[in-house]
Amino acid sequence: MKRMLSMIMIVSVVLLSIVGCTSTGQQDAGTASGDNGDKEKKKIKIDMMIASWKGGGWPDNNHPIIKHINEKFNVDLQIQWVPNANFAEKLNVIAASGKLPDVIRMDSPSLYLKWVEQGVFLDLKPHLAEYSSLQNIAKPEEWALLNPKDQIFGIPIYATAQNTIYVREDWLAKLDIPIPTAEEFTIDKFYEIAKAFTTQDPDGNGKNDTFGFSALGNSSLFGIPELFAAFGLANGWKEEGGQLIPMQVQSDEWKAFLTFMSRAYKEGVLDKDFITNTNFNEKYAQGKVGFADMHYQFSQQTNQQLQTISPGADFVELSPPMGNNGSRGNSTPTSGTIKVVLSKDVDDQKRDRILQLFDWWVSPEGEDILKNGIENIHYKKNSSGAYEMTGELKAEGEGRQSLLWNWVLRNNNNTFNTYKWSDPTWAKEMEQSIANAGKYPYKNASDAYIFSSRTYLEKGSALNESFHKTVIEIIAGKKPIESIDHAITEWKSNGGDKIIEEVNAAFTANK
Template identity: 25%
Template sequence: MKRGIGMKKRMNSKLASISLASMLLMAGCSDSTSGSKSSEGEKDNNSKTEITWLNVLHTASPPTDTVLDLIEQKTNTEISFSWIPDASKEERINTALASDSLADIVTLTILENSSVRNALKSGMFWNVEEYLDEYPNLKAISEETRKSASIEGKLYGIPFQKDKARNGVVIRKDWLEKVGLSVPKTTDELMEVAKAFTEKDPDGNGKNDTTGFMDRSDLIYGAFKTLGSYFGTPNNWQVDSKGNFQAEFETDEYIETMDYMKELYENGWINKDFAVTAKTDQQQNFAQGKAGIYVGALFDAKNLQTMGAGIQDNMELALVNDMVSDTNPDRAIWSAGNGIGGLIAFPRSEVKDEAELKRVLQFVNDLLEPEIYTLMTYGVEGTHYKLNEEGAYEIINQDLWQQEVQPFAASRPKETGYGLKDPNPIKTEADEKIAENEKYAVFNPAFPLESPTFTTQGSELQKVITDATYRYILGEISLADFKDAVKSWNEQGGKAIKEEYKSAYKEAN
């Protein structure tokens, strides 16, 4: 290990947070002693294992040592973090990979990034597949998750395990009562609710100032992709028994979803500016009572409720995760990244041999223990949280929790599944429905596969489809024009992507 990577300064009990630029400068002057070796030597099993971690920070500042010290104590380690701000993670990870200035553990969250994928395929990181079953918590990672997180059939790190399918529909339950409708269970019923919320004055103020849907300019995490699931649209791709791939926008179900959105738009049952609305504006507008239907992550309901405090104090929300369409009666919900949030990877330049690899794998296995998950999620009982009468976790010092605990949230190898109860009933309900979604999750079969054309041209090609989708919904082009855009996508590289996926799929299966 290169010793200049973000060492924690014990003398003042503060965690050093350094920029990657500083890390690279220090790395040039470092020795090559492996930091994953024991402090007193490899053979002393009671000594602490030194581990460095190049990690992503999702908060304004890194955590202080309070929780970190306890994690170290319980995992018998000395952990030194180098934190990369989330906003610049892609650029900085690319730089670290190019210069081989890494750490024992590297957080890789953008697996579709070409530099990341090339580094993984090059052999820069350990293939850990054969070792997982030696550790009880790592052994519990499902074969489906392992396969989705693999690159060309090889697993180059421990998957960050996320919820398989978070999305659903959040509806103003109090408005439903006002307009005399029940919680919708089909897309047709949802359309009826959208119409009523727009035309029947659900807030009772005598003004024509509400819409059904409040959506945003995002065809993935906004309403479109979730509605597409209800119509049976595949998740990005579908593959037939012969290994032939078809893009989601080449299916009738995708067109059916566009037609649904088009009808909403033409009738004014969705905010007219949805195609240019930011997520924050979407949520604020909903919280201010301008609309009654929100499609997105179900746990957003808690935030919507919080934002509405003092504005819409009578707001009651219904969460729906079992919606279907008349043309597709089978429940389905798309899965973001197949439940993979990236990899906890171990570079061979830092983790020198199998013995060192097993020590860091033991550390990651230990992070999956419920006690450590609780530390990284809620902190210390009596200091950061308490258990209420219902056994739910309540934060008792929000400022201290944000400083000492919250920064660790994105470092948890597994996001949920420990049965910890939130004191907010709407959050608890959202967690339950998200867990239930897993049984109906639709995965992207191309997620673990390689397509050089997709890697180099996929983003640009997708812009052709995204633009055509919006323009069709907004009534600016015809269906024939949309199909011409799909044809153009194929000619510019789409056909090549499909052939490359077919070849990769055949090899992997």
């Protein structure tokens, strides 16, 4: 005890003396330049903090596209790329230091809501009318999403359905099964074909090593939401009779779905590894699975890999399978749950400059530069007059020039992954496949309200996790199908009922 006391004394004496020495203020000078001349001409520094994904951001802020922007708008664009896994941590730490970056992309709706309440973002509503291109990238309800009435704190990021079910066309041909049309493609048909893929050796290697479809046991909706849609289960939540209903309480739908899935597991139609799978990329490229959940670009990449192993292998697009009561869907994200925000500390002049920049950014001219890059650096015209990637971009990787477009802000065109040099058939098919996926919307009705539920924020993930566990156990044949009812009761009584109540309160309040 004595030594603890003396330690505390030593520490506090030194602490006091240090605090005394350093507390003489030191404030960042902020934007320098005492020039009071033409305000439009003043160079403005803009800090952006953006989450980076696989491959990371650009190595420095001298990228040709950034240089182009700097010159065009007389700004000094400073982008901080933070790996997505650590983004929230770093953002919180920076927030604690009292000065947010000027522009932030908020990928987490719950943090967005929390910080809107704290009033740290700039209200864009009074200024938007001046910037028509920017205003047109989203519908009014998408601008309003997650915002208080009459205020808009973030620019909504456009999101669209892309994924659907794909099938190995070469396998179908081998087994003499015609490609099912949208009307024919029922969930029973899906199972019948999947079973044939499992038992009739579609890759012709004489081994019983293929299966119908795979799944990601650790991800929401198993990474294959079309199956949930076919059984009428909600994509999280659905609206019915003016009420929002969570998927967890849909007892009958669950039983039908689980019967289907557990049979698939037992018969080897469902990948036996589905619980430990973390991604589909390798599964599909290995050529052992017949149905896939992917989007067009993913399918093209997979086909390329597949064909090095077995020539002729080809994944082609299908409609989502149709359930017995006609329900079907491709998971459709809600545009505007991800926002780009401006810090409230941004002064008027800087705010105008940023909004001018963004207004140009989403215009056709800006899109051209931000998506395709700079001519003669990222792409060039070849002798026949068509565009092609330069060697440098090829070495860096196609798409690496579009980071500002795809990771920061983009407009609502469905061409975000087609470039000037893209094969025209490819580009057309890509756009078509996005249009197709949009035909069967399958939305989470709670996206705007779920984060208003305090119980959900505190207990939601733990509740869903233990519910999810029962689902997996039933599929893997460890528990009978009826045990889902027990899981439903547990989910409801441990906080689920409260979540339903709170989410519906937010829902009705907003109507």
